[in-house]
Amino acid sequence: MISLLNMMSRNWGLTRRLVCTALYNDGDSERKYLPQFFKFVVANPLSVRTKVRTVKENTFLEACIENHTKSNLHMDQVEFEPAPQWSATILKADEHSLERNSKTRDIFKPPVLIRAGGGIYNYLYQLKHASHESGHTRIDGSNILGKLQITWRTNLGESGRLQTQQILGTPVAHKDIDLRIVEVPAVVILERPFLLHLVLTSQTDKTVGPFEVFISERDSGEEKFVMVNGIQKLVLPPLESFGTTNFDMNMIATRLGVQRISGITIFDTKEKKAYDPLPDLEIFVDAV
Incomplete structure (x- = not known):
């Protein structure tokens, strides 16, 4: 027995x-x-290594699966279950035209094969924050992305299943406010004023502000060719809990060609706190 x-x-x-x-x-x-x-x-039949990269507002998750057994593994399912604040799309290389038009392939899609003794296969997922898709700007401070569900079969039909622990992304630095440029004129004419449309959003459940918005001077001493036209500091009233306000900045460009709008900074006059400037924005300045 x-x-x-x-x-x-x-x-x-x-x-x-x-x-x-x-x-x-x-x-x-x-x-x-x-x-x-x-x-x-009990030896683990496979291992999963993950890598997270963030490019601007896009987050990419790469999962590398390695076979440690002496048998080929047929991957029936490698599915990423995102956390509630994320959505996920698997990215695949373009298929050959003959495979793409094959009726047989549409009916029967063979599972991914990971060969015995150290064979590997990579999966790539693109993650998007739910706030970007819905237009809602409230941000959860959690950096949990989700987890992988993996099922497989051996050559003899024996099945296996593995669920990873929660995969973590880059720690989220929570900010009380979010400042963004939402609209830039399609045409900017040399030495003619134009309006830059911005939106300021509170990301906290308390009242914040009032604020001042201005163009900061860089230590590099680089000359600016796009600047504020008129009053140099724009005063904004306080924001209520998770409130939003839209406003315009009156700008003017003094040189032709591709120029940068840089150094737009917001300052909380109550907390005496300046937030990081907005990323540089390139515009094209025309003569007519």
């Missing part, structure tokens, strides 16, 4: 105990049982 304990656990790489019970006769017609205990380690 052989019994195997704790084999229903989904955790791999842990020490297990195998109990073997031997039945024997000692010569007195009395049956006796002699238990034997053996310890062994």
Whole structure:
């Protein structure tokens, strides 16, 4: 009689105990049982390595799956389950035109094969924050992206399943406010005023402000060819909890060609706190 304990656990790489019970006769017609205990380690059949990259407002998750067994693994499912504040899209390389037009391929899509003894396969997902898709700007401070659900079969049809722990992204630096440029004129004429449309949003449940908006001077001493036209500091009233206000900045360009709008800074006059300037924005300045 052989019994195997704790084999229903989904955790791999842990020490297990195998109990073997031997039945024997000692010569007195009395049956006796002699238990034997053996310890062994359940090896993980595959490993998952992840890497997270952020490019502007796009977050990319790369998952590298490596086969540690002596059998080929057919991946039935490698699905990323995003956290509630994220949506995920798997990115695939362009298929060959013959494969793309094949009716057979539409009916039967073979699973991904990861070969035995160290074979690997990479999956790439593009993640988008729910606030970017809905237009809602309230940001959750959590950096949890989600987890992977993986199922596979061996050549003999034996199945396996693995669920990863929560995958973490870049820590989110929570800001009380969010300042963005939402509209720039299609045509900017040299030495003619134009309006830059901006939106300021509170990302906290308390009242913040009032604020001042201005163009900061850089330490590099770089000359600016796009500047504020008129009053140099724009005063904005306080913002209520998660409130939003739209406003315009009157600008003027003094040189032709591609120019940069840089150094737009907002300052909380109550907290005496200046936030990081907005990223530079390039515009084209025409003569007519």
